[in-house]
Amino acid sequence: MKVLTPTVLTYIKVVLLVALVPAIVGFVVVLAERRFMGFMQVRLGPNRVGPKGTLQGLADLVKLVTKEDVTPARAEGAVHFLAPVLSVIPALTALAVIPFGPSLQLARNVSTPLYVADVNIGLLFLLAITSIGVYGIILGGWASNNKYSLLGGLRSAAQLISYEVPMGLALVSVLLMTRSLSLVEIVQRQERIHLWFVFPGLLAFFLYFVSGVAETNRNPFDLPEAESELVSGFNTEYSGVKFAFFFLGEYTAMIIISCVAVTVFFGGWLAPFPNTPAFAFLKVVPPFAWFVLKAGFFVFLYIWFRSTFPRYRFDQLMALGWKWMIPAGLLNIVVVAFAILATPGRTTGMVILAWIFGVVFVLMFLLARLRQALTRRDRLAAEHADPAAAR
Amino acid sequence: MSHEKPILEHPEVPTLFDVQEMELNFGPQHPSTHGVLRLVLKVDGEKILEARPEIGYLHRGTEKLFETQTYPMGIPHTDRMDYTAAATNNHAFCLTIEKLLNLEIPRRAQLIRVILDELQRLASHLVWLGTSGIDLGAVTPFWYCFREREQILDFFEEYCGARLTLNCMRIGGLPFDLTPGWTERLSEFVDDLPARIDDYEQLLTENRIWKRRTIGVGVISGEECIERGLTGPVLRGSGVEWDLRRAQPYECYEELDFVIPTRKNGDTYDRYIVRVQEMRQSVRILRQCLDRLEPGEIRGKVPRVIKPPAEEVYASIESPKGELGFYCVSNGSNRPYRLHCRPPSFINLQALPRLAKGHLISDLVALIGTIDIVLGEVDR
Numbered sequence: 210m211k212v213l214t215p216t217v218l219t220y221i222k223v224v225l226l227v228a229l230v231p232a233i234v235g236f237v238v239v240l241a242e243r244r245f246m247g248f249m250q251v252r253l254g255p256n257r258v259g260p261k262g263t264l265q266g267l268a269d270l271v272k273l274v275t276k277e278d279v280t281p282a283r284a285e286g287a288v289h290f291l292a293p294v295l296s297v298i299p300a301l302t303a304l305a306v307i308p309f310g311p312s313l314q315l316a317r318n319v320s321t322p323l324y325v326a327d328v329n330i331g332l333l334f335l336l337a338i339t340s341i342g343v344y345g346i347i348l349g350g351w352a353s354n355n356k357y358s359l360l361g362g363l364r365s366a367a368q369l370i371s372y373e374v375p376m377g378l379a380l381v382s383v384l385l386m387t388r389s390l391s392l393v394e395i396v397q398r399q400e401r402i403h404l405w406f407v408f409p410g411l412l413a414f415f416l417y418f419v420s421g422v423a424e425t426n427r428n429p430f431d432l433p434e435a436e437s438e439l440v441s442g443f444n445t446e447y448s449g450v451k452f453a454f455f456f457l458g459e460y461t462a463m464i465i466i467s468c469v470a471v472t473v474f475f476g477g478w479l480a481p482f483p484n485t486p487a488f489a490f491l492k493v494v495p496p497f498a499w500f501v502l503k504a505g506f507f508v509f510l511y512i513w514f515r516s517t518f519p520r521y522r523f524d525q526l527m528a529l530g531w532k533w534m535i536p537a538g539l540l541n542i543v544v545v546a547f548a549i550l551a552t553p554g555r556t557t558g559m560v561i562l563a564w565i566f567g568v569v570f571v572l573m574f575l576l577a578r579l580r581q582a583l584t585r586r587d588r589l590a591a592e593h594a595d596p597a598a599a600r
Numbered sequence: 601m602s603h604e605k606p607i608l609e610h611p612e613v614p615t616l617f618d619v620q621e622m623e624l625n626f627g628p629q630h631p632s633t634h635g636v637l638r639l640v641l642k643v644d645g646e647k648i649l650e651a652r653p654e655i656g657y658l659h660r661g662t663e664k665l666f667e668t669q670t671y672p673m674g675i676p677h678t679d680r681m682d683y684t685a686a687a688t689n690n691h692a693f694c695l696t697i698e699k700l701l702n703l704e705i706p707r708r709a710q711l712i713r714v715i716l717d718e719l720q721r722l723a724s725h726l727v728w729l730g731t732s733g734i735d736l737g738a739v740t741p742f743w744y745c746f747r748e749r750e751q752i753l754d755f756f757e758e759y760c761g762a763r764l765t766l767n768c769m770r771i772g773g774l775p776f777d778l779t780p781g782w783t784e785r786l787s788e789f790v791d792d793l794p795a796r797i798d799d800y801e802q803l804l805t806e807n808r809i810w811k812r813r814t815i816g817v818g819v820i821s822g823e824e825c826i827e828r829g830l831t832g833p834v835l836r837g838s839g840v841e842w843d844l845r846r847a848q849p850y851e852c853y854e855e856l857d858f859v860i861p862t863r864k865n866g867d868t869y870d871r872y873i874v875r876v877q878e879m880r881q882s883v884r885i886l887r888q889c890l891d892r893l894e895p896g897e898i899r900g901k902v903p904r905v906i907k908p909p910a911e912e913v914y915a916s917i918e919s920p921k922g923e924l925g926f927y928c929v930s931n932g933s934n935r936p937y938r939l940h941c942r943p944p945s946f947i948n949l950q951a952l953p954r955l956a957k958g959h960l961i962s963d964l965v966a967l968i969g970t971i972d973i974v975l976g977e978v979d980r
Contacts, residue, residue, distance in 0.1 A: 250743035356624050360646060360961070428737060429809055437632040437735045438962050519809045520737025522962045523646060584806060 218321045226304050226325060234460040236266035242512045249516040273456075276449035281354050284446065288352035293451040296345025296458030300465060303338045306331040307468045308393045310478045310497040323478075323497060324393065331392040332380055335469060336373070339424070342462060343369040346426070346433055349455070350443035361442020364523055365433035369424055371530040376420035378538030379413040382545040383473050386410065386559060392469075396477035402556045403484045407474040408563035409548070411570060412541045414474045416534055418507070421466035423526070425459060427511055429518035430526060467507030468500075475503050621649060624961075628657050632735045632965040635975030639952075639964070648964060651956040653949060658979035666939035671697050671906045672771055674939065679765035681943065682977040684727045687720035687756075688919040690769040695850060696915040696926035696939075697771045698900075700908040708896035709773040710851040715786070715889045716759070716768055717917075718882040722793075723752045724920035725879050729800060732872075732969030736813050741800050748796055751789055758782060771906060773899030783890055790886045797879055805876070814869035818955040818967045821866055828954075829947050832922025834971055837874045838866030844918035856888050868970040875972075907934050921945050921972050941980060945973040 240255070240263065247254025256262040280289055310323035328334050343365065350362020383406050384390065387398045399405055407414045423430035434442045444455050471477060478496035482488035494502075521529070548558035624641040627633035636657035642650040662681060666674045678689035691713055698705065705713075730745035753763040758779055760768040768775065804810045820830070822838040835842055843860045845853040861877030863870035910932040916925030922944025931937040948971045955967050 246739075250740050251747055252743055356622060363645075431737070432962075435737070435962070437737065438965050440630060516740045517803070518738065519733070519804070519807065519813055520962075521809055522813055523960060525812055581806070 213315065213319050215321070218315075218319075219325060222321070222325050223305070227301055230301065230304055230461060230464070231457055234457060234464065235270055236263070238460055238464065238508055239269070240265055241508070242515075245509065245512045246516045249513075270453070273453040274450055276452075278449040278451060279446070281446050284354040285352035288348050289446075290451070292345045292349030292352060293447065293454030293458070294345070295348065296342050297454045297461065299338045299341040299345075300458050300461035303335050303465050304461070304468075306334055306392055307465070308396060308472060308477055309468075309500050310495070313497075322393075327391055327393045330390045332384070332390045332395070332473070335392075335465070336377060336380070339462065339465060340369070340373055342458060345455070345458060346443050349447065350433070353443070353446035355446050357439045357441075358443050358445050361433045361435070361439045361445070364435075364439075365426065365443060367523075368426075368430065368432060368526060368530075371527060372420040372423040372430075372534075375416050375530060375534035375538045376424065378535065378542060379410075379417035379420070380473065382413040382538075382542050383410055385542070385545050385549055392472050392477075395473055396479065399476045400479055400483050402559065404556070404559060404563065405474065405476045405479075408567065409545065409559040410474060410541075411563075411566035412537065413545070414470070416538050416541070417474070418466075418470055418510075420530075420534065421470065422511065422514060423530070425462045425466055425511075427459075427463065428515040429520050431520060432523055432526060435520060463508060463511055464504065467504045467511070470507050471500060471503040620644070626651075626961075626964070633968060633975075634731060634973060637949075637968065637973065637975055637978070641961070641964070643961065646960045646962070648956050648959055648961065651953045651964065653952055655946075655949070655975070656979050658975050660980065662980040663939060663941060666936050668935070670934045671908070671936065674936070675769065675771075676765065676767045679767055680976055681941065681980055682724075682919065682921065682924070682945065682974045683764060684974055685720045685724040685920050686762075686764065686766040687716040687768055688724075688917060688924060690766065691717055692915065692917045692919065692924045692926055694769045694771050695917060696913060696928050697906070697908065699913045699915045700911060700928055700930055701771070701902075701906065703772050703900050703902065705773055705851070705900050706897035707852070708894065709898045709900070711889050711893050712774055712778065712898065713769060714851050714853065714856070715886060715893075716756075716766075718885045718889070719752050719755060719786075721882050721920045722879055723749050725875050725882075726752070728875060728920075728969070728972045729872075732966070732972075733804065735965040735969045736810065738804060738807075738810065741803050744796070744799055744803075748793070755782070755786060755789070770899065770902075772902035773897070777898050783893060787887070787890050790883055790890070793883050794880060797876065797883075801876060804872070811869060813962075813966060814872060814970075815865075815867055817868045817959065817963050818970060819865065819867045820951060820955060824954075825866070825951075828951055830922070830951055832918070832920070832944050832948065832972075833871050833874045833878065834922065834948055834951070836860065836862045837871035839864045844916060844923055848916075850915075850917055852889075852892075856885050858885050868966050871970050905934055907932065916942065919944055921974070921977070922948060943977040943980065945971075945975075945977040946980075949973050949978055 243265070244254040244262070254262065255265040258264040258268045280286060305325040306328050308322070308324040308327070312320045312322045314320045346365040346369070347362045350358040350365065353359070383395070386406055386409060387395045389395060389398070426433050434444065444452060447455060476483070478500045480488070480491040480494065480496070480499050482491065545562065548562045549555070552558035552561065621642050621644055624643050626639040626641050628636040628638040633639070638654040638657065640652045640654060641648055660680070662677050665677050675690055675693055678693045679686040681689050726745040726749040730742035733739070733741040756766055756768070757763045759782065760766050760776060762768070820834070820838055822835070822840040825835045825838045825840060831842070839862055841860050841862050844850070846860055858881045861874050861881065863874055908930045910930055912927070912929045914925055914927045916923050923942065924944055925942035927940040927942065928936050929938040952967060952971060955971070956964050959967070
């Protein structure tokens with residue numbers, strides 16, 4: 210048992226993470242996306258390779274690897290080669306600090322936490338490392354010697370940099386609640402105060418997730434790619450393994466955004482209501498499974514968005530980011546800071562905030578429903594007012 | 601030293617504040633140009649300074665082909681003009697020759713023609729709705745629309761054996777009568793349709809992003825539409841109540857009860873609403889036609905060899921895209937001396953440079969979608 214020293218365990222975890230995540234991305238997420246979208250779009254999705262199409266990922270991989278790797282004439286060769294690498298490596302690196310679970314008992318005396326490193330500036334590290342991934346897209350677009358790719362690269366430069374700001378602001382308000390940047394500490398604190406941060410940080414969560422979707426170039430913010438406008442934008446000139454790398458980078462980034470959403474706002478590996486005895490039976494499911502379930506839900510949200518929303522236009526995207534999300538993020542910080550500082554104890558303010566946000570959310574939901582019903586009624590009335598409309 | 605000029609005087613080196621125009625080739629192989637439209641764009645960043653359509657990639661000399669063949673042989677060529685709406689093309693062609701010959705069409709044939717026309721209008725609008733949704737990034741409506749379009753094509757297939765290039769009308773009437781059970785199945789489908797149209801609207805009409813992408817994009821006034829000769833939903837979206845089915849009724853449209861949907865603002869959103877409303881009206885027309893359908897002749901008294909008198913006629917119908925007309929010059933032989941087509945797509949496309957100017961590239965795809973062109977008809 211002397212072999213499994215913490216250092217060795219860390220190496221094992223790193224290798225597993227780097228090897229497993231691409232596999233998960235390749236097989237599960239892509240297949241799930243295609244099948245779910247197929248379901249939502251009244252078609253089947255891939256169902257031919259392997260039982261129920263489960264091996265589709267493998268087939269895609271084989272296809273991409275065996276494809277010819279084209280570098281366009283007069284492209285910046287070195288940059289063109291490096292760009293996909295630049296989009297994958299940061300995404301995989303960021304996975305290192307995500308706590309998938311508390312600790313795992315491997316043998317009698319050997320246990321290891323389910324994360325590679327508990328960096329005490331974990332959140333900052335995540336923001337820093339994921340924003341490097343942007344360079345891959347910008348440089349890839351620029352180096353391709355294609356005007357559409359260039360436009361895609363430019364769009365991503367503006368978009369990704371603008372949406373870093375509201376994302377950072379949303380996470381700052383969580384920092385005010387935890388007073389720690391360590392992701393493990395953030396989860397543990399949610400356990401201690403009996404409250405997921407999504408409740409006092411409801412606005413922060415929305416801001417975070419919307420900017421997260423924008424950060425990962427997914428619908429409705431997939432402007433750098435925008436197949437119908439820019440013919441796939443930055444990755445037009447990429448094929449084979451290089452394209453696979455961009456693909457992997459995008460999907461890994463999606464998983465990271467989901468994982469961080471779970472860790473920061475939804476109690477990470479904790480079961481729902483961890484301190485309520487009535488819900489103790491929920492602990493039967495291991496913490497890691499809870500984490501995967503929650504993260505899977507967010508990945509599903511991504512897929513759901515993709516099949517529901519049209520795409521924003523570039524100027525509208527910028528307006529949304531700078532005119533709405535950043536002011537809202539700043540306001541949220543003030544509100545959260547006030548709630549925490551002005552109330553006695555460290556949790557009272559958060560509970561009050563949770564109630565306020567909850568009520569506002571429910572009210573807005575009901576208002577939206579009402580408005581929907583009213584417009585529908587108006588439309589029906591307009592149709593019936595026209596006497597000939599009836600059969 | 602004399603050869604050292606200040607950089608600013610060098611014409612090739614732009615300064616920081618010069619507008620650097622980029623020429624961008626948009627198409628013919630581009631996913632959103634709905635065929636082989638090529639646009640040469642001058643852009644400043646993403647802002648379009650000038651859009652110049654280059655057409656002709658699908659030119660097959662259809663009008664010349666008409667002259668080399670007898671009148672009935674022209675009908676299949678019309679299938680290949682607006683290939684999303686073959687029935688209306690057939691109809692316009694036949695109507696022109698019938699006007700030339702002064703033929704009476706039996707009532708049953710008229711009703712079936714209207715049914716085919718309206719089914720075709722639905723199919724064409726469904727293609728338009730699906731593809732223009734994709735242009736703006738909304739992928740799902742496409743699949744819903746094509747599900748219904750597929751059913752419509754099944755109806756066509758059952759009627760005339762073809763799904764796309766129908767060749768489903770003849771000078772003086774129709775080639776075949778309806779197959780047994782066709783009308784019953786059609787009326788089931790027609791009863792289903794309004795709920796399906798609700799589904800598409802659910803995804804788009806009140807969607808904030810959809811509204812933002814379409815309201816105020818590509819505004820054109822009614823007067824300008826008339827000046828430029830734009831017809832169809834584009835014209836009606838700008839507040840002009842002009843529909844040839846009502847303005848110059850052909851077949852039995854006169855007795856049918858339907859509303860011409862119009863909107864005021866003349867932007868992409870209004871054109872969207874107009875087309876969706878038109879689909880609902882088509883459903884109404886179909887119901888009425890199905891109710892009126894009675895057994896009878898499907899072909900008028902047509903001479904075996906069609907040799908019209910030496911005359912010139914113009915007849916037009918309301919195709920899904922606008923006024924589709926044929927101008928026929930006959931010299932008394934069995935072939936047309938000249939047969940000119942007035943394709944709505946070609947004429948509506950003329951508005952694109954004007955609409956696109958000052959908008960962004962993202963809007964350009966919306967605009968190509970909203971004028972609803974089919975390149976087969978533009979290039980002929």
